[in-house]
Amino acid sequence: MTRAPGQHAVVEQYRSGVRAIEETASQMDDTSWHREACGEWTAEETARHVLTVAGWYHHWLDRALEGNSSIPFEAKDMDLHTAAALTGVGDLNGPTAVARFVVSADRYAERVLERWDLPYGYPGGVVTAGLHFGVAATEWHIHAWDLSGRTGTRHQPEDPAGLFDAAASCVAALQSGVTGWAMSAAIPVGRRIKPWETMLRRTGRSPNLDD
DSSP states (O other): OOOOTTHHHHHHHHHHHHHHHHHHHHTOOHHHHTSEEETTEEHHHHHHHHHHHHHHHHHHHHHHHTTOOSOSSOGGGHHHHHHHHHHTTTTOOHHHHHHHHHHHHHHHHHHHHTSTTOEEEETTEEEEHHHHHHHHHHHHHHHHHHHHGGGTSOOOOSOHHHHHHHHHHHHHHHOOHHHHHHHHHHHHHHHHSOHHHHHHHHTTOOTTOOO
């Protein structure tokens, strides 16, 4: 199978994001799990969230394998679907949720490697499973940053510019015409101007948050 350019780098970004969540969780005590970590979510609720998101990724890939690459739900309905998904894991404690997340996320990586160029629908649009993998990698690193705040540190990916490229490439692929060209051209510029801080701000976070 012909592998998409940059596949190895994107896979490394994804796996390092999973490991960051796992390692951060191992440093947390009982009190930390019940403190706010992601908006109003506690660290425990954030752990449940990443578990449900990994489950979504498997479901969306299953749909794609069945020949259905339509978007699973509108992006504007994300909060509604997130709340519904969390009700299914509401009794899991933080360490258990993270342990299950790691197994699910690692398995997802194995599955996507075999279907990298498969048309794939997610709330943002229709791309390939490989392009969406960059979005998934960013999701894990962002939530590792959330959780790490409860350990007195702040996670930062080893290659923030590469992570920025992976996510931005997916966004660029969703655009068309001049807009798509402009977005693609902006990627090298964006990666030079504090790429990690840019991603945090674009997801409603403050890079200067101390607590």
